Every structure is written in structure tokens, then in C-alpha cells.
Amino acid sequence: MKWISPRQLNRLGMLNMNQRNVGYIGKYNDRRMFPLVDNKLKTKLLATEYEVTTPKLLQVITQQHEISHFRERADALEGFAIKPAKGSGGKGILVILRREGDSYIKASGAAITVGTLERHLSNILAGLYSLGGAPDVAIVEDLIQSAPSLAKYSFQGVPDIRIVVFQGYPVMAMLRLATKASDGKANLHQGAVGVGLDIATGRGLNAVQYNRPVLLHPDNGLALGHIVIEAWKTMLLMASRCYEATGLGYMGVDLVVDAQQGPLLLELNARPGLAIQMANGRGLRPRLQKVEALRKPHYSPEKRVEYAMAEFGYL
Missing domain, CATH: 3.30.470.20 (ATP-grasp fold, B domain)
Structure with missing residues (x-):
């Protein structure tokens, strides 16, 4: 330019x-x-x-002990997005397109386990992606199909x-x-x-x-x-x-x-x-x-x- x-x-x-x-x-x-x-x-x-x-809200996770319930609900979900409530610039957003057996397929095509999803949720609650590093809340939304x-x-x-x-x-x-x-x-x-x-x-x-x-x-x-x-x-x-x-x-x-x-x-x-x-x-x-x-x-x-x-x- x-x-x-x-x-x-x-x-x-x-x-x-x-x-x-x-x-x-x-x-x-x-x-x-x-x-x-x-x-x-x-x-x-x-x-x-x-x-x-707005996209349909599927779950709100506010405490570390609630993460175990995510595994139960994730079994019924096909595609979804996990977001930190106080995140900025797209940080901490994890998009899952579909499930293949016990694996969850990201938008990039990479396969991850439910354990990886739970660790991500734990990091969100700890404030890893929030503005100023403050404790946060994780929200799970319906997958957007553009x-x-x-x-x-x-x-x-x-x-x-x-x-x-x-x-x-x-x-x-x-x-x-x-x-x-x-x-x-x-x-x-x-x-x-x-x-x-x-x-x-x-x-x-x-x-x-x-x-x-x-x-x-x-x-x-x-x-x-x-x-x-x-x-x-x-x-x-x-x-x-x-x-x-x-x-x-x-x-x-x-x-x-x-x-x-x-x-x-x-x-x-x-x-x-x-x-x-x-x-x-x-x-x-x-x-x-x-x-x-x-x-x-x-x-x-x-x-x-x-x-x-x-x-x-x-x-």
C-alpha cells in the first residue's frame, strides 16, 4: 500500500x-x-x-466443581462453542464442529478429548483469557453454521x-x-x-x-x-x-x-x-x-x- x-x-x-x-x-x-x-x-x-x-445458550459454568457436569452434557452435543465470558480478541474461544467416537473435532480439523475440553474450561474459570486475568465464567453456545x-x-x-x-x-x-x-x-x-x-x-x-x-x-x-x-x-x-x-x-x-x-x-x-x-x-x-x-x-x-x-x- x-x-x-x-x-x-x-x-x-x-x-x-x-x-x-x-x-x-x-x-x-x-x-x-x-x-x-x-x-x-x-x-x-x-x-x-x-x-x-444471539446464539442459543447451552450451559454456563461458574465453578470448578461444575466442570464434571460438562462431560455428561457434552455427550448429547454435536457441535458447540466454548467461550470465556470476559475474553477479548477471540482469546479462549474453542469451536467444536462434531464428534467422532470419543473425540471432538475442532474447526481446524484436529481431534481432542473430553479431558482437553475440561482443562480448557478450568483455564477459563481461572481467568487465563479474561481481561486483567480476573476469575471468569465459561459459556457453552450452540454452534453457528454460517x-x-x-x-x-x-x-x-x-x-x-x-x-x-x-x-x-x-x-x-x-x-x-x-x-x-x-x-x-x-x-x-x-x-x-x-x-x-x-x-x-x-x-x-x-x-x-x-x-x-x-x-x-x-x-x-x-x-x-x-x-x-x-x-x-x-x-x-x-x-x-x-x-x-x-x-x-x-x-x-x-x-x-x-x-x-x-x-x-x-x-x-x-x-x-x-x-x-x-x-x-x-x-x-x-x-x-x-x-x-x-x-x-x-x-x-x-x-x-x-x-x-x-x-x-x-x-
């Missing part, structure tokens, strides 16, 4: 880290609300009150959609695709591909990997310029409703499209990163300022989504 000077970045309206931290996170996010989004279990329970669907139209673009892992929401308005979005380099995780810092999405239509724009433009997925060779997200307006509405649910003015909303259930909320982030700007090829700042300048804010998610689709689309 061609080097871009600070002046050029400023002209593109790029939001920098200090501006994000002070002008938006610090100004619009009440820190008392952070525990709602830093804990996946609390997020899941809260989201259901605001018509935001919609085929998106699954084909991702390497092993489930692709997800990050939507930045400001004052309830979805202002920018991107699709994150797992790669071999990212170890099957949709984490841009580990080498996943980010595809900017048109807020108006859900269509793919330009794509980046390691902040460099790409046209094809590095592992499957598929062109990234023809991606269209299913049920796009539904996803925008779900993201917008998270504003009422949390009261956070500036956040990232992460969703997936399940083959059977449609859009599902994965998690919320009170400190969303800025790489979404590179994926979209333009900055957040002008859109944020436009929302700040509104004399009469829209009070329903439906109206906010209509405004965002009209104002921030690329057509």
Missing part, C-alpha cells in the same frame, strides 16, 4: 486513536456500562430484552460483521474473513481480511489484509468485490437497538449470519478498533460529526437506520 501522509489521512477524515479515546469513547461511553459489554453472558441476557437474537453465501469466502472460521454504532446510528461496517494466517479467526490483527461494506446496501467495497489492499482471498482465491450480506437492514436494526440496550454512545457491534437462524449478535465492544476505516477506504470522522450536528436526533432504531442508509451509502 502506498504510504499516506498525516495530511492525506486527515483529508480522508480518518479518526485517530486519541480522537477516538477522548472525543468519543471518553465523551459518550459511561464507564459504568462497560461491564455490560465486557461480559458476553451479560450481553446475551440483555440483548434478548431488545429483540436482538450462511453458505458468506462461509465460502472464509478459511475455516465463521465470518462476522462489525458495525460501528454512534448515538444509535450505524455509521460504518465491515466483513471480517478468517484466513490461514489468522488461524481461522476473524481477527484483522492476526491476518484476517477486512471487507468494507456499503451501509446502504451491504455490498462489499474494497478489502484489506494487514492494512494492504487485496482483491482475492489469500487462501481460497475468491474475488472479494461481489460480496453481498443477506438480511442487511435487519442487521443494521439489531446494531441500532444495542444503543437502547446499553446506553453506550460509541461501540462496535459484531454479528454473524447463521444458515438457519439468520443474523445473530456475537458480542459488543465499547472500544472498537479503527481498522474498519482502512477496509472502507475512508474515515469515520465526517460521519460521526454529521450525527453530532443533528438538531433533531431520531428516537427509534428504524428511523436511525433509514437515516444512516440514506446519508452514509456509497451510491
